[in-house]
Amino acid sequence: MDRFSFLNVVMEVAGILNESRKLFIKNKKLMFSVLAFPLLLNCLVYLFNAIAIKPEITNLILESSLLPMTDPNTPEYAAHLMRVFADFRQFVSSLYIILAVSSIINLLSTLVIVHASALTHKDDSFEIKDFPILTLKYWKGLLVTNFYIALFSLGYWFLFVIILFSIFFFSTKLDSLVAKSHALWILFAVFESYLAIVWNLSMVISILEDTYGIQALGKAAKIVKGMKPKLFLLNLFFGLLSFGLVQILRLIDWSSSFSVTLTTGLVLVSSVFVVRMFQLVTYTVAYFQCKSLQGKDVDSLRDVEYTKLSSTTLMGGLP
Template identity: 30%
Template sequence: MECNGLFSFLVVIKEAFQILPKNGKLMALVTIFSLLLTEITFAAFGFSIIGLAQDMASAAKSLVPDPSSFDPTSFDPSKLQDQLRHIQQIVAILYAVEIAFILVFLVISFITTMATILVAAVSRVGNTLSIKNLFSRVAGTWKKPFLTSIYAAIQALGLLAVPGIFAVPVFMYPNVVTVLIAVLFAAVVFLIFYLYLMVIWELAIVVSVLEEGCYGMVAMGKASELVKGQRLKGYMLNLSFLLLSLILFAIYQVIYRLKGPSSAIICGLFLVGFSYLVKILQVVAYTVLYFHCKKQHGEMPEIDIGVAKYELLPKTYT
């Protein structure tokens, strides 16, 4: 029985789970490959941060002399400058490691998203896709979803201006109650708008990957038109995946506080892996939602898979 209203998104999630076993070897290859790269990146980042943090703590401790053995006559200002310079170098390396980790993670996530959309789209109608065609399609299509992602990021940055509206009453009535109310309303309004617009952003990425010559603002406009009548499904999808992500983050924070950084890294590897599986499910779910939107508008999706062009119709057997 099909769900209606707020629970209509469960139909999409159910279809997403049904799609995963189709083209199972290819989907498993994409999942395992991206998961291993992500785990290796996370582990390298975690242990690098711990090492740099320990070096910084040691360098900072050396700045404070022992009062019992401190001799003002032997104080050398040049040594203090060297120690400060060393701390600055550690901080610079720390920022470089963080930026490198973010970039590597984004690249892995971007390529995985493209590959997952392609495999899910073909699996949705029972067709097959070879590894060669998959990599060929990803290599030849990445510019379109990349440009669409940039437009989505720009819109997301513009959305950050929304909380600024609630800063006015804080300046007019600067007290604890006003600040708490303003922060609460700003967070709620921002979250509502973010989840609302994220439906278009996620669907636009799917459109950019699957539809020829459709990217950037064109893909945004296409996604906005397609999602009419299906926006509630997308909104509830985003809300459910957001809640799941917050639960995972809360678990990680509890373990970090109880067990310390080293244990948190080991647990973090499991949580990152699980989060990545959730991300793949979300991408598959949005691919399913794309087909729902197409069906509602009476359109027949097509996808160009490098060698041949397959019309996404269900197989018929004689």
């Protein structure tokens, strides 16, 4: 790719970002609503995590630190050990609950932001009160697609771990080991940005079409031809932006007051969430561009019936 071609791709990426930004201006009420409500839920989960989980971790560490100082043959040792097990079970239970709630929120967030972006992009008429039911109709398809994406992602990073252990085994110098590990991580992260082109686009397809799972991934790989350089740059842009926000955590003085660290963490979590949501908006815009390049008619979303239907009918859209 020569310099002028690269500049053209950059300009087209900027065009996608600008078009995505305009969706929030085009339909302020809908777009900011579907962004604000999941954001609020994520903030509540973060606050619960910070307020409820931290004492559990503190108790677990405190009880564990008392074990080496206690005679194993005394009843006190058994009592401390039982409290450690109890604290650990409580911590794991709370962690499972938070992960489950976060997963549900992320699933619903993806549904509403993609659906709202598509509606706004195509100027489809609908009533706000019908939007939740129309959107939730497609949660099963997105869930199946996310399951396959998670499997592919786990397999991909498992390969990273295998290669990393191989490097650990054959390396003798610590400096060389650290450099190789960082280089390997960067290589895998960049290539994941390339793989995520199909993954992200398949999520949009799962919501806007009657296609999900492996079929959605296959269709995404098919229609994305001609758009990969743009979407790859988009993924790199959002990835670097999120990475930069996360790195701010390293600059936080965690020894300062709890309220300061809580507020700072809340701002960062919210920022990363907003970045991810805006990325989904750009992929919705990119979806219509991909379909346009394929010569398909996308003037109406065939799988979304913007009529007043009963909730029973709408929720039965997928098996």
